Amino acid sequence: MxxxxxxxxxxxxxxxxxxxxxxxxxxxxxxxxxxxxxxxxxxxxxxxxxxxxxxxxxxxxxxxxxxxxxTTAHLNTFMDSSYAQIKQNFSAEDAQLIARGARQSIDLIKSNIERYNIACKFRELPGYLFSTTEEESSALESIIAASKEAGVAVGLVNETVLPIPYHQISIWEGQAQFHPxxxxxxxxxxxxxxxxxxxxxxxxxxxxxxxxxxxxxxxxxxxxxxxxxxxxxxxxxxxxxxRCAPYRSYVLGVKLKGDGYPDAVAYDMHDPYHYYRTEEVNGEKYLIVGGEDHKTGHEDNTEACFRRLESHVRNYFEVASIPYKWSSQYFEPTDxxxxxxxxxxxxxxxxxxxxxxxxxxxxxxxxxxxxxxxxxxxxxxxxxxxxxxxxxxxxxxxxxxKEAADVAGKWVGGLFPQEKLPALADMAPGEGRIVEFEGKKMGIYKDERGKVYAIDPGCTHIKCTVQWNNAEKSWDCPCHGSRFSFTGEVLTGPARKSLAVYDVKQGKVVI
Ligand SMILES: Cc1cc2nc3c(=O)[nH]c(=O)nc-3n(C[C@H](O)[C@H](O)[C@H](O)COP(=O)(O)OP(=O)(O)OC[C@H]3O[C@@H](n4cnc5c(N)ncnc54)[C@H](O)[C@@H]3O)c2cc1C
Missing domain, CATH: 3.50.50.60 (FAD/NAD(P)-binding domain)
Structure with missing residues (x-):
């Protein structure tokens, strides 16, 4: 698939x-x-x-x-924008509306699964949100207070869910997970x-x-x-x-030595935060850990995000192997x-x-x-x-x-370094970059067999310059999140049209 x-x-x-x-x-x-x-x-x-x-x-x-x-398919009644934030930005009544809507959403998923007999490993589990510093603990307390006011069942506990030391830990009843x-x-x-x-x-x-x-x-x-x-x-x-900013988040599917897989969904309070759950595939358990989020197109080496996430996991868990790694994009609303x-x-x-x-x-x-x-x-x-x-x-x-200024900066300023087109032979297989060639910017990608693809890096949405994503092998637009394959086809909107393609023949770029 x-x-x-x-x-x-x-x-x-x-x-x-x-x-x-x-x-x-x-x-x-x-x-x-x-x-x-x-x-x-x-x-x-x-x-x-x-x-x-x-x-x-x-x-x-x-x-x-x-x-x-x-995705990672946690089903939560608490949101990335906490009820404390929703209450502050909107109102206490609005926080209640969102809490009710979240609960109704989990209930709808559950009733669809029952009604249509969908085998998707749906499980209801407790959720844990934990702080690791005093500052995070004070934020956690205000999140808990606003969540209770919004009608969500939450409270502080003294339990060990993950092998990560915490300052305070809260439990959220009635969370869930499934195979999306x-x-x-x-x-x-x-x-x-x-x-x-x-x-x-x-x-x-x-x-x-x-x-x-x-x-x-x-x-x-x-x-x-x-x-x-x-x-x-x-x-x-x-x-x-x-009003929406594109972000990329990274996920690892990890096999542990021993059976320390959490029977819960859990989150720290770092910025960006890490998220944890367990999934069983073909009788094998995996710890699924996500994090290292950044604005799309704002990370030069997206592989490094996987490495940082791996190092976080190895700090706390006994890792046997990491069979899965992937990343994906989401859109953050401004309010x-x-x-x-x-x-x-x-x-x-x-x-x-x-x-x-x-x-x-x-x-x-x-x-x-x-x-x-x-x-x-x-x-x-x-x-x-x-x-x-x-x-x-x-x-x-x-x-x-902040988001709009960022967009304008990328769009008008063209923040990319001026580089000369290096000899194509110098590029490693699997590498992509933006280069300057005879006064024109172009995006070059060399595949694993040495075939070179060249595109016009002007996004077809509103002409921001796309950035190479070496982990997912795509050209990603830092402004609005349009994404293109290395051959220039649209993977993700809002762009409707493919990137313009340059013809590359025997190592020579024909413009
Ligand atoms: C790493 C990661 C982890 C996440 N974890 C969670 C989580 O644990 N819990 C949670 O609640 N949320 C999570 N999210 C968010 C959640 O996964 C997404 O918000 C959700 O999947 C979006 O679903 P969607 O149907 O709106 O969009 P998508 O799943 O992106 O579907 C949009 C579809 O539209 C199609 N399309 C686009 N343009 C056209 C066109 N012109 N014509 C025809 N088709 C088109 C695309 O091909 C695509 O299939 C996570 C996100 C990320 C990135």
């Missing part, structure tokens, strides 16, 4: 590609087209189909190709069984927003009444690209809450769900419920709070300015 990176996640290797029922571009006007076959798209499609809507999911690759195939692709495949099957159409290997290129919407895809056009972008970040140029609802600039019938941070299993599921309610009954209790058109100058202002 394919994913949007070169490293294989533990999930990819333990499922086969989902085979859709024979599906063709449907004729006539459909009720809803959902773009994107990750947890957000498939959950939303299933709920709408169950509610009597005629739905079509359009997925550019295979379902699970995006971050849903590269087994779950995704299960709900996709249920969607098809309910009459939904799932088109894989079909990219949406454009949508014309008239009385009925005309969706232009690589396999033909579809007419529909409502369109949902469940693409993790909407394609094209949109206000939301200035801490996701954007789910009407796509800015399209108040009518086009919807979006984005800005989930590290909580997209929950927010992707919540998006399904919120969008179903908006489309079916015209209202949701979360509509106003998560409105993508909201303006939260107080809550989001500092972040917004």
């Amino acid at each position: 394919l994913r949007d990176g070169a490293c294989e996640s533990i999930w990819q290797t333990s499922v086969t590609e989902f085979v859709s029922r024979a599906a063709f571009i449907p004729v006539g006007i459909q009720d809803v087209v959902i773009v994107g076959g990750g947890i957000t798209g498939i959950t939303t499609a299933l709920l709408l189909q169950q509610a009597g809507k005629r739905c079509v999911v359009v997925e550019a690759h295979n379902i699970g190709f995006g971050t849903t195939g590269g 692709l087994q779950y995704l495949h299960g709900i996709a099957k249920a969607f098809e069984a309910a009459g939904g159409v799932l088109l894989q290997g079909c990219r949406v290129l454009h949508a014309e927003d008239n009385e009925t919407i005309e969706v232009i895809t690589t396999k033909g056009n579809i007419k529909c009444r409502q369109l949902i972008y469940a693409t993790h970040i909407p394609p094209g140029v949109n206000l939301l690209h200035f 801490g809450l996701p954007y789910i609802g009407h796509l800015p600039g399209h108040p009518g019938n086009i919807y979006v769900a984005t800005g989930f941070g590290g909580n997209g299993m929950i927010y992707g599921t919540l998006s399904g419920m919120l969008l179903r309610d908006l489309i079916v009954s015209g209202a949701s209790e979360l509509e106003e709070l998560l409105d993508p058109n909201r303006i939260k100058p107080v809550a989001g202002f500092a972040n917004f300015v």
Whole structure:
């Protein structure tokens, strides 16, 4: 099964590609087209189909190709933006709404698993959040107080969950974990069984927003009444690209000497934080540890992030081997809450769900419920709070300015060092870099067999310069997170078009 990176996640290797029922571009006007076959798209499609809507999911690759195939699938009622932050940025009532929505999301996942008999290793477990310094402990205390106020069951305990010394440790009841692709495949099957159409290997290129919407895809056009972008970040140029910042996070699947695998989900409070859980694949246990997050395109050597994560793990655990390593991308919202609802600039019938941070299993599921309610009954209790058109100058202002300034710096300033094109023979196999050649910037990648690929590094979204990601063998845009394969094809939006490619023949670049 394919994913949007070169490293294989533990999930990819333990499922086969989902085979859709024979599906063709449907004729006539459909009720809803959902773009994107990750947890957000498939959950939303299933709920709408169950509610009597005629739905079509359009997925550019295979379902699970995006971050849903590269996640770690903790299911939490507490969020990366803590309830203390939500209370501060929004209100105590809003923190309660999010807590309730998170609980409903876990309940929906659980009921789908029961109803459709999905074997996806769903387990309810306690969650542990621990501090390692006094400063972190005081933050932990305020998180606990705000979480209790929001209605979440949490308290301090004195337990040992991981072999990592802690200052204070809190327990969160009713957390869970599952195999994200087994779950995704299960709900996709249920969607098809309910009459939904799932088109894989079909990219949406454009949508014309008239009385009925005309969706232009690589396999033909579809007419529909409502369109949902469940693409993790909407394609094209949109206000939301200035309100969401792309980040990359790294994960290791580790075999331990002995049986010290935690029977819990756990988190430290470092910035960026580490996250821990256990997964069993083919009767073998693995410790899954994540962390080392950074803004996309802001790390020269992404392999070094894996090395730092490994060194963190080896500091505390008796490591036997590390069979899995992968990384993936998420989008951080500027005010801490996701954007789910009407796509800015399209108040009518086009919807979006984005800005989930590290909580997209929950927010992707919540998006399904919120969008179903908006489309079916015209209202949701979360509509106003998560409105993508909201303006939260107080809550989001500092972040917004920081992210926007960063974008402008990358876009206008072109912060990349001026280099001469080295003799192509000097590049190591597997290496990629931006070089200057006869006054033009270009991105060069040499594959393991010595074949050279050259692209124009101007991102086709809004022309920031892409950066080489040596771990996932992709060109990543530091501004809005568009990602391209070494041959220049779009892996991740918002870009819609491939990078321009230079022709490389026998070591000579022809421009
Ligand atoms: C390393 C890591 C660990 C994480 N761990 C957790 C966790 O433990 N718990 C948690 O809750 N969240 C976690 N997250 C976040 C969560 O995984 C994501 O938010 C979530 O998977 C996003 O799902 P999605 O369906 O919105 O997007 P995606 O899974 O990215 O799906 C979008 C799909 O849209 C398709 N697409 C894009 N453009 C087009 C187009 N034009 N036409 C057709 N199809 C298109 C893509 O191919 C893709 O399959 C983690 C994230 C990372 C990076």
